[in-house]
Amino acid sequence: MYGVSQVQLSEVPPERWVQLQFSWSGKSFTLDIADSDRIYDLKTTLHNLTKVPPERQKILGLVKGKLPPDQDRIADLRLITGKKFTLVGTPEGDEIKDPSQLEFLPDVVNDLDVDFSEDLTASNAYKNDQRNIRKVKEATEKLEINIIHPLRPGRKLLVLDIDYTILDTKPLTSGSLPPSECARPGLHEFLEAIYPYYDRRSQTSWIWLETKLVELEMIGSHRNYQVSTVLDKKCMFTVFTERDGKPWTHSVKALQIIWNHFPQFNATNTIHVDDLSRNFALNPREGLKIQAFKGAHTPAAMADRELDKLGYYMVHIASVPDFRTLRHKDWKTVVRSLRRS
Numbered sequence: 579m580y581g582v583s584q585v586q587l588s589e590v591p592p593e594r595w596v597q598l599q600f601s602w603s604g605k606s607f608t609l610d611i612a613d614s615d616r617i618y619d620l621k622t623t624l625h626n627l628t629k630v631p632p633e634r635q636k637i638l639g640l641v642k643g644k645l646p647p648d649q650d651r652i653a654d655l656r657l658i659t660g661k662k663f664t665l666v667g668t669p670e671g672d673e674i675k676d677p678s679q680l681e682f683l684p685d686v687v688n689d690l691d692v693d694f695s696e697d698l699t700a701s702n703a704y705k706n707d708q709r710n711i712r713k714v715k716e717a718t719e720k721l722e723i724n725i726i727h728p729l730r731p732g733r734k735l736l737v738l739d740i741d742y743t744i745l746d747t748k749p750l751t752s753g754s755l756p757p758s759e760c761a762r763p764g765l766h767e768f769l770e771a772i773y774p775y776y777d778r779r780s781q782t783s784w785i786w787l788e789t790k791l792v793e794l795e796m797i798g799s800h801r802n803y804q805v806s807t808v809l810d811k812k813c814m815f816t817v818f819t820e821r822d823g824k825p826w827t828h829s830v831k832a833l834q835i836i837w838n839h840f841p842q843f844n845a846t847n848t849i850h851v852d853d854l855s856r857n858f859a860l861n862p863r864e865g866l867k868i869q870a871f872k873g874a875h876t877p878a879a880m881a882d883r884e885l886d887k888l889g890y891y892m893v894h895i896a897s898v899p900d901f902r903t904l905r906h907k908d909w910k911t912v913v914r915s916l917r918r919s
Contacts, residue, residue: 593708596657598640602628602665613653614709616818617646618827630667639663649818649825692821693855694862695907701862704817710832710860713815718838721813726797727804729777734896735843736776737833739852740791744885746874750790755874757794762871765794766801768885773803775896776849781809781831809836817859833861846900851888866906887913 594613599606609623621632637645640663641655694701704710741747744762749755769778780791791797797805813836814829833850837843850858850865858865868888873879891909894916898904 593712594653596652596659596661598657599660599662600624600665601662602630602667611652611657612709612712613651614707614712615652616648616709617650617652618648618816618818619709620652621648624665628665628667629669630665631670634667634670636666637663638666647825648827691855692819692826692859693867693907694819694859695855695865698862700819701859704819704830705860707817710815710817714832714834714838714860717813717815717832717835721809721835721839723807723809723839725807727806729806729840729842733777734775734847734849734901735836735840736772736778736892737831737836737848737850738778738780739831739850739854739857740780742870742872743851743853743868744871745790745794746872746879748872749874757790760874761794762885763880763882764885764889765796766803768889769796769803770801771889772892772896775893777806778803779807779809779836780805781811781813819856819859828856828859830859831857831861833864845902849892849895849901849906863902864906866909890916 595610596613597608597610599608601607607627609620609627611620611623618632621635624635624637625631632648640657640661646654738744744765745757746755746760746762750757750760772778791805791808795801797808811829814831816827817830819826819828831850831852833845833848837848845861845864848864850861851868852858852865853868853870855865855867858867866888869882869884871879871882871884887910891913894912895901895904
């Protein structure tokens with residue numbers, strides 16, 4: 579199995595953990611943190627315990643002077659069990675009903691991207707990072723999967739992003755357009771064309787979008803394809819990488835989490851289609867980037883033919899026994915070559 583396997587997880591040496599004590603708003607709390615965690619993880623834990631968002635947190639007494647940047651490791655703080663500190667900050671209101679989605683909001687508005695397919699050394703460093711290995715294990719244990727349609731033996735796996743890949747999510751979430759008018763042109767034709775070869779999992783930012791997929795007739799319809807399951811972004815986690823030589827924080831989709839639940843799938847038979855290359859940080863060879871779909875109802879969006887080309891490519895490679903021999907980055911070149919021949 580390509581990537582971090584179950585065997586490798588068991589071989590990871592035990593981590594050093596410290597238990598910290600802090601007070602906030604007259605209350606006492608304890609938390610456990612690992613040396614391989616980052617300052618970001620500490621702030622996220624404080625947020626979960628107190629609802630004080632990271633940007634409002636003032637941490638007093640944990641270290642001398644200013645707290646290091648989010649990407650710095652807890653080990654560098656040289657903390658000891660029983661260390662006490664004080665948290666000052668006002669908790670958030672109810673403007674966002676699901677706090678677990680807070681860390682993913684920047685992905686909706688941040689168009690900065692990075693391609694890891696040309697730097698496999700960097701990608702392997704992220705995969706072998708002890709913190710990231712633990713995050714994969716934790717996400718595997720927490721992930722709840724609702725099987726909508728049974729998996730079929732011998733099929734390959736398509737992990738298909740939803741927001742801005744097959745749907746323009748902005749007018750969908752605002753309600754300015756119905757789901758059918760937010761869909762990328764050729765969506766149903768694409769899904770019907772690849773269905774004989776692939777079982778499909780979709781990933782998205784909001785649990786309620788499964789309802790929207792029903793309205794779009796992607797689920798529970800009489801079309802000639804089925805969706806196996808819909809996964810929300812809770813199975814994603816934040817990694818710390820670099821962009822232009824500078825520290826950079828973003829969310830990532832680790833295919834190993836899915837593979838751990840469904841061992842019949844691995845790097846040889848999985849393809850992940852997304853409009854953001856950075857989501858492939860832990861699985862760059864399995865990622866295929868598609869142009870983002872935005873501005874539904876504009877002339878440019880209505881003329882979009884990305885899914886037509888993608889379907890052509892995916893049917894073409896369906897008989898390849900090992901997807902690791904492919905270079906998905908060149909998928910459009912392959913399609914142009916095939917259509918000329």
